[in-house]
Amino acid sequence: MKNIIVGTAGHIDHGKSTLIKAITGRATDRLKEEVERGISIELGFTYFDLPSGRRAGIVDVPGHEKFIKNMLAGITGIDIVVLVVAADEGIMPQTKEHLDILNLLGIKKGIIAVTKMDSVDEEWLELVMEDIREGVQDTFLEDAEMIPVSSTEKTGISELVSKIDEITETVEDRDIYDTPRLPVDRVFTISGFGTVVTGTLIAGKFKVGDEVEVFPKELPGRIRSIQVHGESEEEAYAGQRVAINVVGPKKSEIDRGDVIAPKGSMEPSMMLDVKLRLLADAQRIIENRTRVRLYIGSSEVLCRVVLLDVENLTPGDECYAQLRLEEPIVAKRGDRFILRFYSPMMTIGGGIVLDPNPSKKKRFEDSTIEELKLKEKGDPLEIFGDIIRSKSSEFPSIKELSTATTSPEDKLEKMVEELVEKGSVVAFDLSKERHVVSRSYFDEMRDRIAKDIDAYHKKYPLRAGISKEEVRSKYLKGAKQRVGDLFIAKLVDEQVLRDLNDKVSLLEFEVDYSGEYKDIKEYIESAYAQNRFGNLKREDVTKELLKKHKKLIVDQVFESLFENDILRKLKDEVILDTACFEEAKTKIVDYLKQNGEVAVGEIRDLLDTNRKVALSVVETLDDLKVTKREGDKRVLV
DSSP, X not given: OOOEEEEEEEOTTSSHHHHHHHHHSOOOOOSHHHHHHTSOOSOEEEEEEOTTSOEEEEEEOOOSGGGHHHHHHHHTTOSEEEEEEETTTOSOHHHHHHHHHHHHTTOOEEEEEEEOGGGSOHHHHXXXXXXXXXHTTTSTTTTOOEEXXXXXXXXXXXXXXXXXXXXXXXXXXXXXXXXXXXXXXEEEEETTTEEEEEEEOOBSEEETTOEEEEETTTEEEEEEEEEETTEEESEEETTOEEEXXXXXXXXXXXXXXXXXXXXXXXXXXXXXXXXXEEOTTOSSOEETTEEEEEEETTEEEEEEEEESSOSEEOTTOEEEEEEEEEEEEOOOTTOEEEEEEETTEEEEEEEEXXXXXXXXXXXXXXXXXXXXXXXXXXXXXXXXXXHHHHHGGGOOBHXXXXXXXXXXXXXXXXXXXXXXXXXXXXXXXXXXXXXXEEHHHHHHHHHHHHHHHHHHHHHOTTSOOEEHHHHHHHHOTTSOHHHHHHHHHHHHHTTSEEEETTEEEETTOOOOOOTHHHHHHHHHHHHHHHHTTSOOOHHHHHHHHTTTSOHHHHHHHHHHHHHTTSEEEOGGGOEEEHHHHHHHHHHHHHHHHHHSOEEHHHHHHHHTOOHHHHHHHHHHHHHTTSEEXXXXXXXXX
C-alpha cells in the first residue's frame, strides 16, 4: 500500500495544530511551553485514516520565524502540503517564506486550507481567497484546491480530507529497493529499551535486526524494534513516519540531522556540488565564499558558497556552486536543500545536490561546468559513468561506489555491465569484488605507461624490461596489487606490453646487442658455454674484456645477460650458461626418478664438476621447488 506523509505549512497562529486535531482527533503539541504559549515550537507528528483506507502520517511544523529550522527538519520527506492561511489575516510573512521553502524543496502536491472561516463574513472570506490565489501564483499551488474550514466547528474538514485522499492517488510510489535513509528529527530514550530515533523514511526499507550506522558519525548500531504510526512492525517502508529503537549508540551521541542508514552505505562529506537558485525577492546577492546556513534533510550546518560559473549570484538567478561545509554531513545526488543567511535570519535560496562527494573545484573551469551540466541533465547511466571517471585513479570497487552514491550494489552491477558493453568502462574482476575505471582513464594510463617504458628502453637498451612492481607503484598507486596485475595483464592482452614474468616490455621491443655490445656479449656467452660446469668467475672474464672495453659497458652486458636469462646466477656467485643449467637440472631430475635420492657428491660426479658448483646447482633447484633436502640427500618435491 502507498505510504503518504502530509505536512502543514503557514504563518504562526493560523491554526495548523488545531486543524490537525480536527482532522485526526489528536493534538500534536507536546512541549509544556507550546501548550502555554499556544504555538508550535518543535515538530509534532500523528496520523489519520483516509476514506480510501490508507493511513497517512501528518507533520505539524512550527509557523514562527524563530523556529524555521524546526520547520525545515520536519518538511523532509513529505508528499502533500496543506498550506494553512487564516481567513482573518490572509497571507503573512511566514506564509510566504514557507511557500518559498516548499518550492525550493521541489514539493509538487498540495492543497490550501483557509482556516477560521467562522471568524469572518462571506464577503471578507471571498476577498481573502482571491488574495491567496494571487499570492500563490507561479508556485506549485497556483492551481491547487482552496477549501475554507473551521477547525472548531468541523466545517469543511471532511471535504479537506477527501481532497487529500484524492491527491494521494497522484503521488508517485517511493523506491523501496533503494538504499534506506532515515534523517533523524527526534531522538529520545525509553526506559528498558534505550535510544529511539524518529523521522521520515525517505527511501528503501528497514527491518528488525538490520545492521545500521548513524551518519556522519559512523556509529554502528542494530535495529531492535520498529514502530509505524504507534504500532509495532517488523518492517518500515519509504514514505512512512518511523520510530526506531537502535541498539548501540547512546542518546547523547545522536543529534537531529544525523541519518540512519545501512552499515557502510554512505560517505560523510565536507563538500557538495550543487545547482543553486537565489529567490527573486532575496534582499541580498551571494558573493563568492559567502557564509550561509545549509539545511538539508533534517540537518543544519554552516558553509561557504563557492560560485563556479558566475562572479556573484543575484536575486532570481541560478548557478553552479560548491558548498564547503564546516561540519560533515551525508547526502545523495538529487537531494534538495535550503540556504539561509544567519544575520539577519532569512531564507534566500536553495537547490539540488549534483554530487554529494566531489573533489575540490576551481572556479570558471570549462571541464567542471561541463561535468556539472551532465550531472544536472540526469541520465543515470551517464552520471554513473562520470562518477567512475572522476574516481578512476582510486580504482574503486562496486562496493565503494555504492557507498559514494548511496545506491544498491546490485543496481550498480547492472549499470557497470551496460557501461562495459558500451566500451566506456573497463572492469577488473577479483574473486569477491569488481573494480572499475573509465575507458578514458585506462587509455590515458596505457599511453603514459607505454611512453615511459619506451623511454626506459632507450635509456637501458640492454635491459629486458621494467619491473611490474615499478609500474604498479608509479602509475597504479590507487589500485590493490591484484587489481594492478590485472591492469597490466589487460595491456598484455591488448598487445601493448609483453609479459616477462616479473617484468614487462613493449611488445615490439628487442634487446639491441649491436656494435661494441655485440662483441662483449659474444665473448661472455662463448666463455661460459665452453666452460660448462667449471667455476668460471665473473671477475676473470671481466679482466680479459677490460683490455678493450670500459668496465661500465662490460657490467651492463653482464646484467643484461642475467636479466634476459642467457646466463644464470646461482648461489655463492656461481655463474652458468642457462642452457648448461637446464641440462644439469634434467640430469639431476632423471637421476632422482631412477634412484629416489641423490647426494651432493653424486651430483658433482654426474656433472663432472667440483663440489661448490654442484652445491650451488642443487640449492638453486631447492629454491625453485624442484628438489628438497632430506638429511644430507636431495629428493624430488
